[in-house]
Amino acid sequence: MTKQTVINLIIGIVAYLIALFLNLQFEVRFFIFLLSYFIIARDIVLNAARNVVRGRVFDENFLLTVATVGAFAIGQFPEAVAVMLFFKIGELLQEAALEHSRRSIESLLRIRPDYANLKVKDTIKRVDPNNINPGDIIVVKPGEKVPLDGIVQDGVSLVDTSTLTGESVPRKIGPGDRILSGMINRSGLLTVQTTKRFSESTVSRILDLVENARIKKAPTEKFITKFAKYYTPAVVIGAVLLATVPVLLYNIPAFKPLFHHPETFSEWIYKALIFLVISCPCALVISIPLGFFGGIGSASRRGILVKGSNYLEGLNNLHTIVWDKTGTLTKGVFRVTKIVSVGNLSRDELLRLAAEAEVHSNHPIAQSIIESYNKEIDEKRIESYEEISGFGIKARVEGHNIMIGSDKLLHKENIEHNTCNVEGTVVHIAVDRKYEGYIIIADEIKADALESIQQLKALGIRRQIIFTGDSQDVAKAVAGRLDLEEYFSELLPQDKVAKIEELIKRKKSQKELIAFVGDGINDAPVLIRSDIGIAMGALGSDAAIEAADIVLMTDELKRLPEAVKIARKTRNIVGQNIGFALGIKGIFLIIGAAGMATMWEAVFADAGVALLAILNSARILRY
Numbered sequence: 001m002t003k004q005t006v007i008n009l010i011i012g013i014v015a016y017l018i019a020l021f022l023n024l025q026f027e028v029r030f031f032i033f034l035l036s037y038f039i040i041a042r043d044i045v046l047n048a049a050r051n052v053v054r055g056r057v058f059d060e061n062f063l064l065t066v067a068t069v070g071a072f073a074i075g076q077f078p079e080a081v082a083v084m085l086f087f088k089i090g091e092l093l094q095e096a097a098l099e100h101s102r103r104s105i106e107s108l109l110r111i112r113p114d115y116a117n118l119k120v121k122d123t124i125k126r127v128d129p130n131n132i133n134p135g136d137i138i139v140v141k142p143g144e145k146v147p148l149d150g151i152v153q154d155g156v157s158l159v160d161t162s163t164l165t166g167e168s169v170p171r172k173i174g175p176g177d178r179i180l181s182g183m184i185n186r187s188g189l190l191t192v193q194t195t196k197r198f199s200e201s202t203v204s205r206i207l208d209l210v211e212n213a214r215i216k217k218a219p220t221e222k223f224i225t226k227f228a229k230y231y232t233p234a235v236v237i238g239a240v241l242l243a244t245v246p247v248l249l250y251n252i253p254a255f256k257p258l259f260h261h262p263e264t265f266s267e268w269i270y271k272a273l274i275f276l277v278i279s280c281p282c283a284l285v286i287s288i289p290l291g292f293f294g295g296i297g298s299a300s301r302r303g304i305l306v307k308g309s310n311y312l313e314g315l316n317n318l319h320t321i322v323w324d325k326t327g328t329l330t331k332g333v334f335r336v337t338k339i340v341s342v343g344n345l346s347r348d349e350l351l352r353l354a355a356e357a358e359v360h361s362n363h364p365i366a367q368s369i370i371e372s373y374n375k376e377i378d379e380k381r382i383e384s385y386e387e388i389s390g391f392g393i394k395a396r397v398e399g400h401n402i403m404i405g406s407d408k409l410l411h412k413e414n415i416e417h418n419t420c421n422v423e424g425t426v427v428h429i430a431v432d433r434k435y436e437g438y439i440i441i442a443d444e445i446k447a448d449a450l451e452s453i454q455q456l457k458a459l460g461i462r463r464q465i466i467f468t469g470d471s472q473d474v475a476k477a478v479a480g481r482l483d484l485e486e487y488f489s490e491l492l493p494q495d496k497v498a499k500i501e502e503l504i505k506r507k508k509s510q511k512e513l514i515a516f517v518g519d520g521i522n523d524a525p526v527l528i529r530s531d532i533g534i535a536m537g538a539l540g541s542d543a544a545i546e547a548a549d550i551v552l553m554t555d556e557l558k559r560l561p562e563a564v565k566i567a568r569k570t571r572n573i574v575g576q577n578i579g580f581a582l583g584i585k586g587i588f589l590i591i592g593a594a595g596m597a598t599m600w601e602a603v604f605a606d607a608g609v610a611l612l613a614i615l616n617s618a619r620i621l622r623y
Contacts, residue, residue: 012081016085020078030077037077041068048064067279068083071273116148129201151195152178152191154175156175158171158362172363173190181198236276240272292313292570299563302559305537319514320512322500325443329482335372336369341437353400383396402430418438470490474489475487493522496523518534519544534552580612
């Protein structure tokens with residue numbers, strides 16, 4: 001709602017309370033009630049009129065208008081205004097629950113490069129990326145975004161691929177390697193021959209995926225709108241028949257014995273208006289959004305931001321959960337997880353030698369080893385240092401020749417060593433050409449990941465899948481440790497969207513919803529395309545948080561099974577409200593049609609049932 005709508009609602013409530021509690025003359029009281037009615041309900045009445053003109057007669061706006069005008073006609077002014085007031089409050093609460101889902105994902109546009117450095121002979125020109133053609137030569141300086149896809153012609157550098165893959169370890173890139181737009185050049189100067197136009201580049205495809213995914217994802221239709229298609233015409237027709245049929249039947253001799261005494265047409269109209277007031281769906285209109293709003297409030301107290309009642313309701317129908325790996329199931333920070341000694345050196349000595357050999361390297365793996373050692377390194381002990389690109393490091397430390405790197409380095413130097421089929425990056429260490437052991441560098445799995453996955457399985461969500469831009473070996477290892485059977489590796493954002501769409505197409509029923517849980521800017525398109533997008537809020541990117549339907553603000557995975565439990569409790573309470581409201585109203589509609597109900601019963605059947613439903617909805621806040 002707009003600020004002006006809230007102000008109008010407050011003014012209408014003040015006018016309503018003045019007319020309700022002050023001892024005023026009838027004409028003044030009637031005028032103030034009528035004024036408050038139109039201040040509060042003006043847009044509802046106008047919507048009902050517009051829909052009638054357009055041929056959409058039977059909706060909740062029409063029924064509310066007819067019922068409240070009828071209440072005015074029989075002199076029940078407070079009830080007429082109260083019905084509209086309840087409805088507007090319900091709308092206000094619903095809008096409050098949905099306001100976050102209307103945010104744009106403007107932060108995603110930050111990955112769009114503003115310019116490209118076009119190389120023309122010996123000069124560099126800064127131009128619009130849209131003006132670059134395939135085959136042109138561009139220069140990417142340290143710290144700049146890569147503007148277009150291409151092949152590196154000259155230069156060696158580390159590039160940050162986290163915007164595309166979500167993986168935090170920079171990738172070393174050199175001549176002949178493929179480079180994608182959206183990456184960030186971290187160190188060296190790169191000369192790149194472009195292979196695609198900007199409109200066809202990876203970064204443009206991500207932006208397009210976001211927009212197209214939002215179009216494909218239709219909002220859940222509100223229950224009350226569906227219900228009103230059948231309920232509203234039924235009660236309106238029922239009221240018309242109640243006002244006319246008995247009068248017609250009384251004039252037929254065969255039906256006169258059914259009536260105890262002659263009743264005028266105005267008396268049957270009075271009954272019909274009572275029937276309409278009883279039938280007003282105020283309890284449903286207010287208790288359904290309040291039930292969901294209570295569930296959303298209960299979730300928010302646990303650090304779970306739900307951007308709309310339809311997403312909370314959707315958690316009840318989760319069939320498949322797709323997990324992003326890095327930053328979601330894992331911590332996204334690479335650390336030494338294991339040190340294995342196979343020779344005479346202790347693990348502490350292995351770590352010390354590795355840290356000393358890596359002290360001059362800026363590579364993230366080297367930094368993780370130095371950080372794990374966590375002691376001051378005397379660089380005077382290092383007599384020589386040589387970094388072998390793509391293999392590792394050779395160093396001489398206090399008269400000993402140290403080799404540290406991948407198994408390719410040891411193969412190159414013909415040093416026998418163990419084969420390490422383990423998760424993560426393995427750094428082998430040899431001293432004086434003798435293999436001494438290895439260090440495992442891995443992204444740690446979050447402490448609550450396995451427990452959360454098991455809880456979700458216990459809740460009936462059996463199918464859970466991992467999506468990652470990491471290698472197949474790492475994906476397989478993580479899946480095994482988390483007791484998950486399905487995983488897809490080496491995925492770019494467009495690959496993740498394609499996989500999600502494939503899963504959606506294979507659903508046996510539209511009620512089987514698929515959720516994606518992610519944290520990176522690269523996850524924004526797939527978060528939107530999935531039935532329910534769930535983002536990690538504390539450490540996740542702004543784009544992921546904006547694109548998601550549900551945000552786990554504490555980054556604790558255990559909040560997701562809690563959210564499912566809250567959703568199921570909310571569904572039960574909303575179901576109770578619907579059954580209770582319809583049951584009580586059904587009874588009183590029969591009583592009202594039989595002429596045994598007064599306006600007091602009508603007020604209870606409407607406002608009383610609404611109040612009880614509201615109190616029932618409040619229970620979810622204490623869940």
